[in-house]
């Protein structure tokens with residue numbers, strides 16, 4: 001990926017960062033890079049995620065999915081980091097397999113999804129690092145029952161990806177299911193380039209080697225200066241802008257296929273950096289669609305936002321048919337791709353003209369190689385930002401708190417966190 005931070009400079013935008021401040025920040029980037037490299041060399045928790053391009057074995061993943069390789073549909077049961085990486089990859093790339101991600105536990109939605117699938121031709125991919133996440137385990141039990149009710153042997157059609165030990169690992173062994181490991185030291189939201197993100201990609205027939213190759217190329221660009229490393233340029237700029245008042249980061253891909261990527265980014269940024277009263281709030285948007293809604297706020301609202309564009313340089317195109325309506329004649333000389341590109345350039349310019357900071361991330365195109373680079377690059381950006389904020393980017397105590405409270409409420413153990421629910425302050429206004 002390439003990154004252009006020109007529109008985040010103080011000479012263009014407010015808030016913005018001056019060249020001088022960027023150069024001073026670069027010294028801290030150099031120190032952070034050394035810390036990151038030490039963490040990678042020692043396979044420390046979290047930093048180890050940046051070694052996935054070398055560690056992940058595509059052959060092992062393909063062997064595990066082989067028994068269900070011809071499935072017409074795949075249900076991935078997982079949530080958060082155990083779903084969004086896989087969803088990002090398969091949504092970005094063209095594939096023939098129908099993909100369903102059961103992350104939410106909304107009963108009507110789960111039921112309708114299950115009813116819509118040909119279960120005898122459907123594979124199940126259960127993903128949970130801990131093997132204990134209530135939503136994932138509950139949905140898996142529901143899916144299993146649906147297969148049994150339909151007279152389909154779910155044990156023939158299920159692949160499990162989980163940590164070394166835990167209830168899901170035990171279940172896989174009991175039923176002799178193909179089992180892949182969530183690699184040690186890799187938090188869920190940094191695991192897209194491991195079996196966690198790649199089982200679904202393998203079933204869809206995508207090129208796993210190219211995904212890893214693109215990530216590897218990005219890893220080779222990590223260096224001690226933000227001026228030489230796109231990933232660090234992005235992480236450092238976002239951090240600097242946040243410190244200058246841009247507490248919101250609106251991620252706007254200009255490709256429908258990257259809409260899920262914005263969701264993945266939101267988890268990465270929020271869960272990794274939201275610590276100690278610090279962190280930048282990610283907002284998900286989509287170009288061109290959200291130009292016609294959110295752009296008003298981004299250009300004319302409070303100066304508390306960084307807008308991040310992600311755009312491919314090349315894409316399949318389609319001509320706009322000519323029309324006899326005179327006012328619309330100009331459209332007939334263009335393609336949908338040219339229209340999209342013009343809208344992107346115009347939006348970027350409109351923000352810069354209003355002095356609103358924005359960053360452009362460019363991909364050659366949306367394919368396995370470029371996607372691998374994008375996912376890796378944004379993870380490295382996030383790890384760098386974690387160093388600059390001096391927060392632990394690899395834990396999520398606030399999320400764990402709510403998980404414990406939920407289990408306590410459901411009678412899944414004694415958790416003091418559950419008491420807070422009963423202590424809620426109420427001020428009801430009723431009709």
Ligand SMILES: O=P(O)(O)OC[C@H]1O[C@H](O)[C@H](O)[C@@H](O)[C@@H]1O
Pocket residue numbers: 079080081082127128129130131132133136188189271396399400
């Ligand atoms: O993979 P699991 O252990 O099931 O966890 C799934 C998700 O659970 C929590 O919500 C964590 O905050 C996420 O980071 C994690 O990805």
